[in-house]
Amino acid sequence: MSKSIPAGPDRRSLLQAAIAVPAVGATAAVLGTQSAQAAPIAPGAAASSGRGRYDEDSPRFALAVLPDTQYLFDADSADPEPLRETFDYLVSEREEANIAFMTHLGDVTEHGTEEEITLAAHTFRTIHGKVPYSVLAGNHDIDGSKDDQRGDSAYLKAFGPDRFTGMPTFGGASPGGYNSYHVIKAAGRQWLVFAIDWRASDKALAWAQGVLDAHPTLPAILTTHDIAWAEENGEAHLSDHGQRLWDRLIRGNDQFFLALGGHYWPSGRTVLTNDAGHDVHVHITNYQDRYYGGAGMIRLYAFDTARDVVDIETFAPWFLRRDPGKRTPLEAETLELTGPVDRFSLDIDFAERFKGFDGLVPPKPRPAGRVMPRGTVAYWRFDQDGLAGPGAPGTPVGKGVVARDLSGHGNDLRVQLLHDSAADVLTRSAEHHADQPAHASLRFDGGKGPDRGAVLATSAKAPLNSATFRSGFTIETFIKLPDPFEGDHAWMGILSWEGRNGDAGKTTGWSTDEPTCSLNVTPERFLQFVLYPHVQDADPTSWSHALPVGRWTHIAIVNDGRRTLMYVDGSKIARNPSQRATGIATLGKPFAIGGTQFAEKFGQGFYGWIGDTRIIDRALKPKDFLLPVA
Known part of the structure; x- marks a missing residue:
């Protein structure tokens, strides 16, 4: 040579x-x-x-x-x-x-x-x-x-x-x-x-x-x-x-x-x-x-x-x-x-x-009790503690399987298959963010043409459905987009509340058929968090930079009762709205992970992995996120 x-x-x-x-x-x-x-x-x-x-x-x-x-x-x-x-x-x-x-x-x-x-x-x-x-x-x-x-x-x-x-x-x-x-x-x-x-x-x-x-x-x-x-x-x-x-x-x-x-x-x-x-x-x-x-x-x-x-x-x-x-x-x-x-x-x-020599010991899973601070409204994880029933990585998660709300507040999620989707559209996975508390996730294989996917949604009477969070909130999740990122997945949803914002009396948004709160992925792989507040007639929206593929991303949405900020991997993004936003205009309808409704119907489901997801009824500082931030 x-x-x-x-x-x-x-x-x-x-x-x-x-x-x-x-x-x-x-x-x-x-x-x-x-x-x-x-x-x-x-x-x-x-x-x-x-x-x-x-x-x-x-x-x-x-x-x-x-x-x-x-x-x-x-x-x-x-x-x-x-x-x-x-x-x-x-x-x-x-x-x-x-x-x-x-x-x-x-x-x-x-x-x-x-x-x-x-x-x-x-x-x-x-x-x-x-x-x-x-x-x-x-x-x-x-x-x-x-x-x-x-x-x-x-x-x-x-x-x-x-x-x-x-x-x-x-x-x-x-x-x-x-x-x-x-x-x-x-x-x-x-x-x-x-x-x-x-x-x-x-x-x-x-x-x-x-x-x-x-x-x-x-x-x-x-x-x-x-x-x-x-x-x-x-x-x-x-x-x-x-x-x-x-x-x-x-x-x-x-x-x-x-x-x-x-x-x-x-x-x-x-x-x-x-x-x-x-x-x-x-x-x-x-x-x-x-x-x-x-x-x-x-x-x-x-x-x-x-x-x-x-x-x-x-x-x-x-x-x-x-x-x-x-x-x-x-x-x-x-x-x-x-x-x-x-x-x-x-x-x-x-x-x-x-990894062949560095001797670094990967972080161990953190028990649920250690990551539910004061104000935790709901916490879901998809390991053996959070997802009902046995199953190895790669095993389909069938219709009706329950993901328990480990906060104890009764906001359990239940699997729904969209349209005529086969059971393997949602599978268990051992993949996870290195700093995620649970060392497991769900792999969603949603898409368009024809629409397919799966969502996990709360029951009709879950307390989370009507929570308005007027004093503020923090919503966190971990996601990973596949590499290669194949197919058309524009505007796929990560999480949302069901229902039409028009039914909550909102008139100023892009469409009255949008849900009152949703986190989505744009055609350019930007994150979009759109909120119809409980108090204001407005739709302040946060937009991130383009997400990488093949790598885990931590997302945190923080509202202090006045304004909403999005953080990606612990860093505040640039395109956060300055409009006031107090609470979420919920309608008593289910909260869902894995999709976003339009006109009260789910189209495509999410494409990628979703890990631990947590909702807290107050604004957290970055140092208190699920992703440790110095």
């Missing part, structure tokens, strides 16, 4: 003529000061929290990746200003982007001289103590003919273990000091980040394996200088050294899911399969061939563990912060890279990818 790179011109000479006149005066001034010496930064100097607050529990965080900066530290042509701007950007944007860590991919300098290293070490003070980071040696920073047993160097004095000792993420370094690892806290868990030397020795690989063995449950990211090269179309292949890392370290350790390198251009990417049969994403990131030596361009890997995706973007903060009207054509051209190897997304089911 490896391929040698043909010999070519000395890489040190490729961009010399393209670099603008450097800030020689500024460089000389820095080199002449005592503060710029490459002495280790004192232990504890990295403890400052910086200007941006970082949230280690948020499901969203970013990893900043900084490749070869060598042309910015090139003898008397040096100009550290672009890198200072990059570091200042990361510090100032840390809270907004939730930046957990930055990693440099090597070739910090062009020649590895004491003067270049000293200037680079001084420039890194811009970020030091504000955003944790790692640095590794590229072939231009040290004697590239030797492996990491090379001994002392100017690079090691400036960027060796002493520099990182006070950094809270720093885990340790290899005996020679050229390899290190950090443990970052992000998305409520820990992650390993390795910074591996340009040429890792056998001793270094053994050390890295020891680190993995000591942290067997942590997902790992490997960063190094030389791991892969790419064709002009961006298709990447392991280099000779990359093949060695793959064979000796990466492929046999399932913890590695991402490996990043620089050194070569153009940038590229590939996906390899490890010995466990899982994907390992291998990326080349290097922009030194671009204008101004890449101008301190960075990549942000934005992890979203809620959506199971990593969004990658590449840009130059130095140019980004300039007045758009004053950017030169080359600055504008290099501001942001949007090609398929520089701006893209990775779909990673983190729980599935890491």
Whole structure:
């Protein structure tokens, strides 16, 4: 899988003529000061929290990746200003982007001289103590003919273990000091980040394996200088050294899911399969061939563990912060890279990818009594406690089967098959949201043409039928849409009260045949919650963003007696109405899960999964939802 790179011109000479006149005066001034010496930064100097607050529990965080900066530290042509701007950007944007860590991919300098290293070490003070980071040696920073047993160097004095000792993420370094690892806290868990030397020795690989063995449950990211090269179309292949890392370290350790390198251009990417049969994403990131030596361009890997995706973007903060009207054509051209190897997304089911080693114990089902706070009017779950009768996952739930109201208020639900639907239109399922109290759900196979489906509805005398909730309410449910999402399911209902709003005296809505309260899915897979209040003659409606398919979603509708807000996965949506809404104009008719009536008739039923559903007669705060929200 490896391929040698043909010999070519000395890489040190490729961009010399393209670099603008450097800030020689500024460089000389820095080199002449005592503060710029490459002495280790004192232990504890990295403890400052910086200007941006970082949230280690948020499901969203970013990893900043900084490749070869060598042309910015090139003898008397040096100009550290672009890198200072990059570091200042990361510090100032840390809270907004939730930046957990930055990693440099090597070739910090062009020649590895004491003067270049000293200037680079001084420039890194811009970020030091504000955003944790790692640095590794590229072939231009040290004697590239030797492996990491090379001994002392100017690079090691400036960027060796002493520099990182006070950094809270720093885990340790290899005996020679050229390899290190950090443990970052992000998305409520820990992650390993390795910074591996340009040429890792056998001793270094053994050390890295020891680190993995000591942290067997942590997902790992490997960063190094030389791991892969790419064709002009961006298709990447392991280099000779990359093949060695793959064979000796990466492929046999399932913890590695991402490996990043620089050194070569153009940038590229590939996906390899490890010995466990899982994907390992291998990326080349290097922009030194671009204008101004890449101008301190960075990549942000934005992890979203809620959506199971990593969004990658590449840009130059130095140019980004300039007045758009004053950017030169080359600055504008290099501001942001949007090609398929520089701006893209990775779909990673983190729980599935890491389950072979992560050691995380899935949450146990929570007893019903623990999730029925004061004011609980009704609570349904579709496990053995809530759904009558035995049955394995996949078993049809027949007509008349009862889902008990575990609140004890008598709002039991009973299965109704719509139209001529077969019994298998509603089946038991073990699928559930990871944080759902019950580890079970119902799979609905409703649809149009001809209409089919099933609903679970309260009896004619259930107290919920006439509850008006004038002091407020919270309605919660968990749903999942199938992937692929096949067929026409526009305006299918999730839950509703039966009856016509016109019979409640409402005249201002879209149609008097609509029910007085319903939660539906639009053709674009937006959520629609439409309410006809008990007091006002109005139909204030909430609209969400498009729901994902193949993933569980928690929905909460909260009314405080004055206004209604919708929350999706614990986050308040944008399109909530400002109209007043007091209570629900119920008509004494049944409440249903799995469909919405129009003109007092059910058409299609819901298509997908529905899990635990709860109704409370007051407004809850997000921290009290069925989905734990920090």
